[in-house]
Amino acid sequence: MSGMVEKKGKAAWLVHLGLILGILVVCFPIYLAFIASTVSSGDLVRPPMPLLPGEHFIANYKEALFSGVNTPVWNMLLNSTIMALGIAIGKIIISLLSAFAIVYFRFPLRNVFFWLIFLTLMLPVEVRIVPTYEVVANFGMLNSYSGLILPLVASATATFLFRQFYLTVPDELAEAARVDGAGPMRFFVDILLPMSRTNIAALFVILFIYGWNQYLWPLLMTTDPDMNTIVMGIKQMFPSGDDLPNWPVIMATALLAMLPPVLVVVLMQNLFIKGLVDTEK
């Protein structure tokens, strides 16, 4: 690739120019949002639209974080973090274990169970939302972290992914561990788990973002503002009546909401790509 760039100097410049333009187009709305979060409400609604940062950066973010519109944003960020972590970690643990059971143990109806898990792929939260609500309500888990997390924790995708990975692990490895005296759980912890760590990292990133971006479910089951998550919280910030929305604070909130997923991706990028590209065996 680098060779191609070196040889065709001019073409490379053109290509880069095109790419940079593309990036600018994609980034422009985000830039606008950032600008909007640094000016005062009045400046924002008065034409022309400001294109350079204003002086209210600290004030707006402070207001968003500590008082917000309904709930302080730090509280919603905390709720979102707990929910996203809970969903990601819960999904990974459950699917690691269920894939382990399906691949390494010969129990009656093994395949039936696998296909049952697989079938749930066709039932995302939106489809089963009414019965799920009913169940969660009956358990008294409305407005609680467990209510936010548990209905989303089962994961056919992750189970399937780990199943496929385990199937590529040579049988001899399990047998060698058995000869070495390792019981099934020991084999799982000492050998399968470390071998799947890049897969786990990749999945964690995907699932964390999936959890973070949950909208419908938290919207439905949290009525207490203290339990709002950030993604739904942004929507709640729009006033219902004729009040003017406090755009700068909303924009600050939106940017804050983007931060944790971006951080997770950036920090885990190496592991993430490794997990998707190579299977270390």
Place this chain on the structure above:
Amino acid sequence: MATLNLIDVKKSYGKDEVIHGVNFDIHDKEFVVIVGPSGCGKSTLLRMMAGLETVTAGEIKIKDRRVNELEPMERNIAMVFQNYALYPHMSVFDNMAYSLKIAKLGKAEIKARVDNAAKLLQLSEYLKRKPRQLSGGQRQRVAMGRAIVRKPDVFLFDEPLSNLDAKLRVQMRLEIKKLQRDLGVTSVYVTHDQVEAMTLGDRLMVLNGGYVEQFGSPIDLYERPASLFVAEFIGSPSMNIIDGHAADGVVELVNGVRLPGSSEVAGAVKAGIRPEHLSLDPAGVIAIRKGVAEQLGSSTLVHGTLDGSDIAISVALPGVHREEQLDDVMCFSVMEQGLHLFSADGKRV
């Protein structure tokens, strides 16, 4: 004193019986090799001894103790797998130490044992590496090391050398033999390579379709194969088989040539003569029409047909280097004890 006994051991997968009652006794410190063609059940038999496969019927005893129901670990065996089965995320040291850690040995003891095995296998400088940073031969040695550190009663090898190139295979073969001698551990070794089998084993078991064809010392099997199958399987190039008819102490081959045979045999027979037991002799009765010649350097291998028939015959001619030295039709005589006779159902007679 680790003996290993199999008493009428059978194995079925569902309705298919693949091992049909195998009996044998392996003595302490003995090196037994199981050979046979692909799919004859060698691995299955070995895995039953290891405890990785259930035993359908019969009994397996290690040190005179029934082990049918025991886990591999409780049988105190160690196994070396064909593809090594090293733990990819563990260093060489951890690979070898894993079983000792599970057995809850002390740190110092573990280190001493692993270092000792590493020295024995010339792995000392690689202890920190991961398996993928090793060559095939080195991985093979790590797999051996993992088996050695446990001080098992029995070593089980399932085609451990088949992933190595020819030269390394010869080298590792010698190393395994030496190691087994030095450690004095009863060993069972599965292979389909008959050179490995002949050179490694104190005794050799030929398995065919789940039946034991013959069990004895390698040279016994070579000199007195118990069946047509063993005769053709052991020895390279393999034995020539010619149809014939025996009567009054004489064997008449299909092309009418008469050879002195045993007086106890009568009726249709198959005559077996090893390529190396035919010697060039102008007065010999066996005439061979030359086909292709393979020049191996030290000797020449001639593939041809028995004159007066279209039966394929191979002859090994030591000391002959060039094909041009050979006539189109050559006469051979059979060396003493070179003629094996088998009945129509393949049994030695």
